[in-house]
Amino acid sequence: MSQAVRSFSKGEVAKHAFVGDLWVVIDLVVYDLSKFAPMHPGGISILLNEEVAGQDATQAFFGLHRQEVLNKLQYQKLRIGVIEGAPANAFPTVAPSDALDKVPYAEPAWLTEGYHSPYFSEGHRRFQKVVRKFVKEVVYPDAQKKEEDGKPPSKEVLQALADTNIIAMRLGSGRHLEGRVLLEGAVRPEEFDIFHEMILWEEFSHIHARGYSDGLAAGVCIGLPPVLNFGNEKLKDAIIEDILSGKKLICLAVSEAFAGSDVAGMKCSAKRTEGGWIVNGTSQGTKWITNGMQADYFTTACRNQSNGSIMLMVVERGQGMSTKLIRTSYSTSAGTAFVTFDNMFVPDDFVISETEGLKIVLSNFNHERWVLTTASIGIYHRWVNQRRVFGKPLSSQAVVRSKLAAIISRVESCQNWLENVTYQMKNMNYVQQATEIAGQMALLKMYTTRASQDTARDAVQIFGGRGITKTGMGKHIEHFHRSLLIDAVGGGAEDIMADLGVRQALRKMPKNARL
Numbered sequence: 435m436s437q438a439v440r441s442f443s444k445g446e447v448a449k450h451a452f453v454g455d456l457w458v459v460i461d462l463v464v465y466d467l468s469k470f471a472p473m474h475p476g477g478i479s480i481l482l483n484e485e486v487a488g489q490d491a492t493q494a495f496f497g498l499h500r501q502e503v504l505n506k507l508q509y510q511k512l513r514i515g516v517i518e519g520a521p522a523n524a525f526p527t528v529a530p531s532d533a534l535d536k537v538p539y540a541e542p543a544w545l546t547e548g549y550h551s552p553y554f555s556e557g558h559r560r561f562q563k564v565v566r567k568f569v570k571e572v573v574y575p576d577a578q579k580k581e582e583d584g585k586p587p588s589k590e591v592l593q594a595l596a597d598t599n600i601i602a603m604r605l606g607s608g609r610h611l612e613g614r615v616l617l618e619g620a621v622r623p624e625e626f627d628i629f630h631e632m633i634l635w636e637e638f639s640h641i642h643a644r645g646y647s648d649g650l651a652a653g654v655c656i657g658l659p660p661v662l663n664f665g666n667e668k669l670k671d672a673i674i675e676d677i678l679s680g681k682k683l684i685c686l687a688v689s690e691a692f693a694g695s696d697v698a699g700m701k702c703s704a705k706r707t708e709g710g711w712i713v714n715g716t717s718q719g720t721k722w723i724t725n726g727m728q729a730d731y732f733t734t735a736c737r738n739q740s741n742g743s744i745m746l747m748v749v750e751r752g753q754g755m756s757t758k759l760i761r762t763s764y765s766t767s768a769g770t771a772f773v774t775f776d777n778m779f780v781p782d783d784f785v786i787s788e789t790e791g792l793k794i795v796l797s798n799f800n801h802e803r804w805v806l807t808t809a810s811i812g813i814y815h816r817w818v819n820q821r822r823v824f825g826k827p828l829s830s831q832a833v834v835r836s837k838l839a840a841i842i843s844r845v846e847s848c849q850n851w852l853e854n855v856t857y858q859m860k861n862m863n864y865v866q867q868a869t870e871i872a873g874q875m876a877l878l879k880m881y882t883t884r885a886s887q888d889t890a891r892d893a894v895q896i897f898g899g900r901g902i903t904k905t906g907m908g909k910h911i912e913h914f915h916r917s918l919l920i921d922a923v924g925g926g927a928e929d930i931m932a933d934l935g936v937r938q939a940l941r942k943m944p945k946n947a948r949l
């Protein structure tokens with residue numbers, strides 16, 4: 435035992451069980467709560483309970499809080515020593531920010547000790563460590579705060595994403611990465627592949643703040659690819675660098691109040707005028723536009739009034755545009771907006787395509803669906819050992835273990851299917867992806883979001899009341915349960931995805947196929 439750490443007998447601790455003189459033991463460590471108790475978010479009276487004050491409160495504590503509470507600096511200061519006989523390392527140490535979780539199935543198999551993967555190299559493993567550290571240290575604290583107060587992500591975090599070129603990396607591999615230093619050199623631009631991008635999305639999902647995560651320039655990931663892949667050089671020169679460097683934001687404005695994501699049914703219209711187009715979408719403005727509140731540019735689909743063709747263009751924020759905040763089941767941190775255009779002028783250079791708008795928007799969906807699927811996968815279940823009912827750990831009940839079996843099987847099957855689809859995307863060109871993978875991607879997204887709903891329901895059942903509280907031990911479960919439908923609907927609702935998957939399979943059915 436280090437000399438600096440004092441040790442106390444149980445009897446000594448028991449003497450401090452009153453207002454103004456209050457100690458408790460958690461995991462063999464003695465905490466002096468005398469000054470903290472009146473400020474305790476759970477109230478003072480529970481701390482004065484005879485089974486808590488001056489006692490070993492380990493079980494009670496972990497039945498209500500997450501371990502991370504004890505890791506906070508302000509609470510580390512409450513430690514005054516350990517219980518007699520405790521090992522020298524009893525003081526909980528904070529795991530390094532890039533540490534892997536040792537709880538079985540908490541990490542994907544490729545990050546589990548002793549497991550192998552055909553898809554991920556040593557380079558991917560190094561990259562994953564750097565991303566995890568970045569997410570935990572730079573993003574997580576801001577995410578937890580802003581998800582709660584509904585404000586957009588802080589400018590510093592968005593700038594950090596731009597400076598490390600995470601904004602650029604989330605658009606996938608390609609020429610836009612050339613010459614950039616990626617996350618302080620964690621990967622070279624020419625090495626960066628779709629598995630690096632997958633790591634980014636999976637690691638970012640660990641912030642457990644779905645609205646905030648969309649607020650982190652998610653609109654760029656769907657609004658900029660049409661410009662990158664189909665825009666003219668003048669348009670690219672005018673906006674890409676400002677967006678990748680964090681000065682400006684772009685979003686995708688294609689779903690409409692009456693047509694939803696049925697792009698073909700849109701009412702927003704464009705009329706020819708000298709040097710450009712006049713865009714109107716007033717009564718049927720575009721709806722559910724992620725980042726619409728903050729965006730400077732809107733990649734917008736509209737119908738050419740003269741010939742009915744579907745155009746795609748970038749509308750710059752300005753007079754004639756209004757953006758109104760929409761409240762959804764996740765945080766307003768995402769800046770989801772109802773957008774209307776009233777006689778907006780769009781110069782010719784900002785038109786991406788006059789005739790192929792629909793095709794470009796549809797081709798964009800594959801990557802969007804892949805992103806949504808990647809971000810949805812992954813759930814932790816260490817708490818099952820933690821929560822106790824009728825005096826026993828919950829995991830001692832067969833019915834709970836059966837739910838766990840289902841949760842694990844679903845997570846593992848989604849992850850493995852995703853890795854396979856990602857590998858196909860890595861090895862297929864753009865056209866092949868549209869014909870070979872779109873159907874499978876749609877089925878995978880549908881399966882993943884349905885699995886998420888089953889998993890959230892099981893988790894809430896196991897968690898009981900804690901699974902529906904926004905604070906404490908169950909806060910991530912509550913959040914997951916409330917926000918998962920965003921992924922089930924965004925980028926195409928489940929039934930549409932299922933239908934697309936099967937229709938694409940049927941198209942490929944050999945004419946002479948017989949049972």
Ligand code: HEM
Nearest residue numbers: 465475476480486491494495498499500509903905906907
């Ligand atoms: C080192 C000692 C403790 C610290 C630093 C602490 C800190 C906190 C914090 C930060 C919260 C807000 C919710 C959260 O973020 O998890 C909370 C809530 C709560 N705490 Fe404690 N706590 C301590 C000990 C205890 C003990 C021993 C009990 C007794 C069983 C207790 C009972 C509660 C209750 C009932 C809540 C409200 C639960 C909720 O909001 O979901 N706390 N505590």
